Amino acid sequence: xxxxxxxxxxxxxxxxxxxxxxxxxxxxxAGVAPGGARxxxxxxxxxxxVAVAAVAPMLLLLLLWQPFAPRFVEMQALSSLPQHLxxxxxxxxxxxxxxxxxxxxxxxxxxxxxxxxxxADAFVLWRGLADWALLIFGGALALVGxxxxxxxxxxxxxxxxxxxxxxxxxxLACSAVAVLTTVGIVFSVLFETLRFFSKYPWYDxxxxxQWSPQTAIRADQVGASGSFGAVPLxxxxxxxxxxxxxxxxxxxxxxxxxxxxxxxxxxxxxxKPVLEVLAGVPTVVFGFFAALTVAPFIxxxxxxxxxxxxxxxxxxxxxxxxxxxxPFVSSLSDDVINAVPQSLRDGSYGMGxxxxxxxxxxxxxxxxxGIVSAFMLAISRAVGETMIVVxxxxxxxxxxxxPLEAVTTVTVQIKTLLVGDQEFDSAKTLSAFALGFVLFFFxxxxxxxxxxxxxxxxxxxx
Amino acid sequence: MDATAALTTPSATxxxxxxxxxxxxxxxxxxxxxxxxxxxxxxxxxxxxxRAVTAFIGPSGCGKSTFLRCINRMNDTISICxxxxxxxxxxxxxxDPSLDVVQLRARVGxxxxxxxxxxxxxxxxxxxxxxxxxFARSKAELDEIVEDSLRKASLWNEVKDxxxxxxxxxxxxxxxxxxxxxxxxxxxxxILMDEPCSALDPxxxxxxxxxxxxxxxxxxxxxxxxxxxQAARVSQRTAFFHLGVLVEGGPTERIFxxxxxxxxxxxxxxxxx
Ligand SMILES: Nc1ncnc2c1ncn2[C@@H]1O[C@H](COP(=O)(O)OP(=O)(O)OP(=O)(O)O)[C@@H](O)[C@H]1O
Ligand SMILES: [Mg+2]
Numbered sequence: 001x002x003x004x005x006x007x008x009x010x011x012x013x014x015x016x017x018x019x020x021x022x023x024x025x026x027x028x029x030a031g032v033a034p035g036g037a038r039x040x041x042x043x044x045x046x047x048x049x050v051a052v053a054a055v056a057p058m059l060l061l062l063l064l065w066q067p068f069a070p071r072f073v074e075m076q077a078l079s080s081l082p083q084h085l086x087x088x089x090x091x092x093x094x095x096x097x098x099x100x101x102x103x104x105x106x107x108x109x110x111x112x113x114x115x116x117x118x119x120a121d122a123f124v125l126w127r128g129l130a131d132w133a134l135l136i137f138g139g140a141l142a143l144v145g146x147x148x149x150x151x152x153x154x155x156x157x158x159x160x161x162x163x164x165x166x167x168x169x170x171x172l173a174c175s176a177v178a179v180l181t182t183v184g185i186v187f188s189v190l191f192e193t194l195r196f197f198s199k200y201p202w203y204d205x206x207x208x209x210q211w212s213p214q215t216a217i218r219a220d221q222v223g224a225s226g227s228f229g230a231v232p233l234x235x236x237x238x239x240x241x242x243x244x245x246x247x248x249x250x251x252x253x254x255x256x257x258x259x260x261x262x263x264x265x266x267x268x269x270x271x272k273p274v275l276e277v278l279a280g281v282p283t284v285v286f287g288f289f290a291a292l293t294v295a296p297f298i299x300x301x302x303x304x305x306x307x308x309x310x311x312x313x314x315x316x317x318x319x320x321x322x323x324x325x326x327p328f329v330s331s332l333s334d335d336v337i338n339a340v341p342q343s344l345r346d347g348s349y350g351m352g353x354x355x356x357x358x359x360x361x362x363x364x365x366x367x368x369x370g371i372v373s374a375f376m377l378a379i380s381r382a383v384g385e386t387m388i389v390v391x392x393x394x395x396x397x398x399x400x401x402x403p404l405e406a407v408t409t410v411t412v413q414i415k416t417l418l419v420g421d422q423e424f425d426s427a428k429t430l431s432a433f434a435l436g437f438v439l440f441f442f443x444x445x446x447x448x449x450x451x452x453x454x455x456x457x458x459x460x461x462x
Numbered sequence: 463m464d465a466t467a468a469l470t471t472p473s474a475t476x477x478x479x480x481x482x483x484x485x486x487x488x489x490x491x492x493x494x495x496x497x498x499x500x501x502x503x504x505x506x507x508x509x510x511x512x513r514a515v516t517a518f519i520g521p522s523g524c525g526k527s528t529f530l531r532c533i534n535r536m537n538d539t540i541s542i543c544x545x546x547x548x549x550x551x552x553x554x555x556x557x558d559p560s561l562d563v564v565q566l567r568a569r570v571g572x573x574x575x576x577x578x579x580x581x582x583x584x585x586x587x588x589x590x591x592x593x594x595x596x597f598a599r600s601k602a603e604l605d606e607i608v609e610d611s612l613r614k615a616s617l618w619n620e621v622k623d624x625x626x627x628x629x630x631x632x633x634x635x636x637x638x639x640x641x642x643x644x645x646x647x648x649x650x651x652x653i654l655m656d657e658p659c660s661a662l663d664p665x666x667x668x669x670x671x672x673x674x675x676x677x678x679x680x681x682x683x684x685x686x687x688x689x690x691x692q693a694a695r696v697s698q699r700t701a702f703f704h705l706g707v708l709v710e711g712g713p714t715e716r717i718f719x720x721x722x723x724x725x726x727x728x729x730x731x732x733x734x735x
Contacts, residue, residue, distance in 0.1 A: 264541070343578035347641070349539060351591040351648055352568035361590065366581050 001131045005062060005138060012142045013055040019146075020050030020153065027155045041160035049159040052166050053149030057141035065134055073126045080122035082115035189440060192433035199427045200228055205434060207231060211397035211408075213417060213428045228431045230438070232399040236314065236407030237383055240393060243318025243403060244325060244382045249375060251322075252329025259330070260337040261359055272334070279327035283387040290320035290392035302404060310394070315403040317393035321382055328378040336370025337363060369453045376450035380443040386411040410435050483699070487512035487652065487682045488533060493547035495528050495537065502528050506547075506708045508701055515674060515683045517693035517714065520703030521729065526686045529703070530654050533684065534570035535563050551652070568595055571645035575657040577637035579629035579644070584621050587629040587640055588612060591648035607647055615643035616673055635666025642673065646681075653677065655685040659692065671696050690730055694718055702726045 024043025030036045077100050078086060078093070087093035096119070099112045103120035104127070153159070197205070208229020255275065259268050295316035302309030340363050348358040364371070386409075394406030395416060417432040486509035495503035503525045510516050518526040528537070535556060537543040549556050556566055568591070579587050588608045591597075598604035608625075612618040617639040621632070629640055638658055645653055655674070659667040674696050677683060687693050693700050694714060701711035702725075710723045721727045 341578070343574060343576060344580060346536065346539070346572075346574060347578040347580065347644075348590075350534065350536060350567060350572035350574070351594070351644065352564045352566070353590075353594050354564055357594050361594070362580050 001134070002062070002066070005058075005134060008135065008138065009055055009058050009062075009142075012058065012139075012146075013051045016054040016142075016146050016149075017047040017051035019047070020150065021047030023050075023150065023153050024159070027153075031155055037155040039155045040158050041163075045159035045163050046153055046157070048163050049166075050146060050149040050153070052163070054142045054146040057145045058138045061134070061138050061141055069130045069134065073123060073130055076126040077119045077123035081119040085113055085115045085119070186440065189433050189437050192430055193437040195425070196427065196430035196434045199430065204228065205230055205431070206438075209399055211413070213413070213431055226428055226431075228427070228434075230410075230435065232397040233408060233410045233413055233435065234438075235399055235401065236393070236397070237409040237411075239314050239401055239403060239407055240318045240321060240389060240409055241379060241382045243315060244322040245375070245379060247319055247322025248325045248329050248378055248382075252326045252374075252378070253333055253371065255326070256330040256333035256337060257359060257364075259334050261355065261363070272331075275330055276327050278324070279331070281324070283324065283385060284391075286320050286324050287387040287391035290316050290388050294320055295392050298404075307404060309404045310406040312392060312394035312406045313404050314393050314407045317389045317391075318403065320392060321385055321388050324385070324388065325378045325381050328381055329374050332374035332377065333367070333371050336367045336374065339370065340366045369456055373450035373454045376446045376453075380446045383409075383439065383443060383446075384411060386415055390415060410439050414439075483509040483511045485512045486510060487551065488684075489550045489553075490529075490532075491548045493529070493532060493545065493549060495525070495532065495546075496544045497540070498542040502706055503532075504706045506703075508708055508711055510682065510684060511699055512682050513678060513680070514698040515678050515685060515696050516699045516701065517697035518684065518686045518701050518703060519688070519690065519693050519729070520709075522688075524703040525706045526703050527656050530572075530656055530684060530686055533652070533654055534567050534572055536567075536572065538563060568648050569650050570652045570654060571648055571650035573638070573641050573645055573653065573655040573658050575660055577634055577641050577661065579632070579637050579640050581628060581630050583626045584612075584629050584632070584640060585625040588643050588647050591644060595648060597648075611643040611647035612640075614646050614673075614677070615639045616669065616676075617643055633666075635662050635669065638662060638666070638670060639673065642670070642677075646677070650681065652682045652684065655683065657686050657688060660688065667692070690718075690732075702729060704729070 021043045024039070024041070024046030027037075027039050027046075028043055031039045074097060078096065081096070085096065087096045096116070099109045099116050100119045100123050102109050103112065103117060104123045109116070205228050208227065209231050210227040210229040211232045213226045213228060259272055259275075263271060291312075295312060298313055298316050298319075299309045299311055344362050344366060345358055348362045353361070389409045389412045393408065393412070395408050395412065396406045397408050397413070398405055400407060414432045414435050417428060417435075488510040490506055490508050490510075493503055493506045494501070506525075506529060518530065520526055531537045532545055532549060533551075533556075537545055545557065551566075551570070555561070580590065582590075585608055588611050589598075589604055592604060592607050598607055609618060609622075612621065617636060620636060621627075621640075629637065632640060638661070642653075642658070659670050662670065671692065674683060674685065678698075685693075685697065697714045699711065700714040700717040702709045702717065702721075702723075704725050709725050710717065710721065717726065718730055721730065
């Protein structure tokens with residue numbers, strides 16, 4: 001039904017556009033004649049304006065209608081059931097509705113009580129009514145909008161400016177959706193975090209050294225209350241991030257320098273896309289590469305050297321994560337290096353500097369802010385990464401800075417806490433939100449710093 | 463060869479002997495430059511006098527910058543650019559494969575059309591060249607070079623109290639003088655200037671012109687300019703380029719008063735260009 005409505009909207013839009021443009025063309029013809037008024041806007045703007053005036057109310061109606069109509073139809077169906085079949089709780093209600101919808105769509109429900117058919121009939125009736133009402137209302141609104149808009153058209157009418165405003169509103173609406181979603185997520189996480197802190201003191205969470213979130217189901221079991229000291233997780237996250245950046249920082253930066261300054265256009269044309277493909281590899285693929293190839297390799301090498309290496313180690317996860325974020329560092333650094341004006345290079349070469357002197361003393365200092373922000377973005381990427389760590393670094397919340405031991409990270413614990421059947425108001429589940437909030441806060445700060453640095457960098461050349 | 467009117471070729475006019483350069487610092491012979499398929503410079507031959515200012519004039523796109531960039535091999539940085547012919551400085555072929563380009567560019571400094579100070583402090587801008595070439599053994603020596611260069615570029619008095627400020631924070635004219643100071647600091651023998659005043663106001667331009675006149679005592683200067691008046695004011699010799707060809711060259715006064723070639727005459731009287 002919604003589909004028909006949307007098709008109708010498109011048809012109305014096209015029709016209104018053509019009508020509006022037709023009028024515009026008529027004005028234009030009249031305007032060329034001696035004594036005729038010169039048109040303000042091109043005919044197509046008239047058409048577009050009329051189309052918007054007709055379609056916008058229809059679209060609004062649909063958006064308002066969509067959440068309420070099905071609920072209304074459902075209520076009608078349930079209230080026409082015989083008394084003994086009217087559901088009393090949520091579970092019954094959803095079973096009943098499933099039966100009604102199946103019957104209404106012409107299906108069979110073998111063990112349905114006899115009276116359900118009455119509900120199904122009501123459902124079909126009201127659904128039909130609702131659909132027709134939508135179409136008729138929509139059509140009426142479109143007509144009103146269309147009439148209102150066509151009435152306004154005249155040679156002097158500033159359709160072009162109106163259309164400009166419509167464009168602005170549409171763009172604004174889209175960015176509003178994005179911003180509101182973010183705000184919504186932040187607030188829901190914040191809210192759950194506060195609930196967690198009402199069950200568990202925040203200083204124990206932020207500064208506690210013991211992470212064992214398993215709470216007992218029954219109060220008399222051992223270890224009845226979990227311990228949510230998140231420091232081991234922060235330490236693990238930091239450790240893996242450091243290892244990853246040790247790999248990705250130099251390799252990414254140096255390959256960016258090579259791409260930007262040394263590579264011939266042909267090499268660059270091939271190497272750059274290939275490097276960027278690395279960014280497109282799903283992280284789970286990196287994950288099993290880490291778990292199946294790198295981790296055993298590190299363990300074997302470690303054993304040969306007489307070191308005690310856990311089968312899942314921070315080193316394995318960090319190395320692979322480093323490889324994963326190389327493209328972030330290199331691609332962004334490459335862009336900022338390319339943004340350094342050619343005139344600075346010329347200036348340096350013109351003084352008899354060699355290529356590497358020029359890079360070291362002129363290009364990198366000039367590009368430094370941009371490179372720093374590339375690193376920041378790569379770090380927030382590393383901190384947010386889950387899959388690789390789950391597969392390669394383990395789940396044990398060891399408080400250690402030894403890269404050969406198993407560690408765990410914030411993201412991994414969030415995933416572990418929320419996987420499986422959980423009560424949604426236990427401290428264990430809620431702690432995931434608190435972790436999420438910390439993570440969010442951390443990446444927010446990083447991104448903020450990166451953005452500020454980039455801004456400063458912009459000022460320098462513009 | 464006729465169209466190139468090399469300064470040393472006596473065939474052009476009777477006045478040629480007066481045109482000849484007594485002590486050529488740079489000698490170019492049959493220089494051709496191609497950018498890919500485009501033939502940008504055609505058989506250019508010219509002598510450039512030592513410790514004098516030589517101006518290149520000509521309509522836009524005629525190859526002045528291209529030729530200027532041949533003299534310190536800046537064209538090497540453009541991958542599609544191909545240079546043939548022979549250019550010598552002090553009788554040494556600069557396109558000789560055994561020649562060290564980095565050394566060459568230290569001898570032949572360049573000032574660009576748009577001031578391009580490095581985003582570093584004023585001091586560091588000037589100290590850049592001496593540092594990479596290892597001219598100064600101590601901080602005091604480096605200070606001296608910096609001060610000396612800034613003085614020669616008549617910028618010292620304006621910046622001596624803020625040597626640590628960023629070079630990009632100076633005004634356009636000051637930036638251009640900073641770039642000149644930066645070039646001088648390497649104590650080159652030749653300074654190439656590609657329209658050094660095109661981004662400057664008349665007052666800054668006058669300062670730079672004055673400066674060029676002083677620098678002529680110690681350096682060989684080649685300047686590209688679009689201003690006929692500027693060429694007349696600052697240069698001793700002038701060369702006129704047209705469509706990739708060096709039409710004629712000679713003492714500035716002669717070029718501006720009695721050009722041999724019809725095209726030169728048309729250009730300096732403003733009939734085309
Ligand atoms: N990097 C390049 N790639 C391709 N062609 C070039 C390049 N640089 C210059 N050219 C071409 O070579 C010719 C000469 O250019 P050049 O820059 O030497 O002119 P110019 O005399 O300095 O002009 P202007 O007075 O406008 O600076 C022009 O036709 C130009 O299109
Ligand atoms: Mg030029």
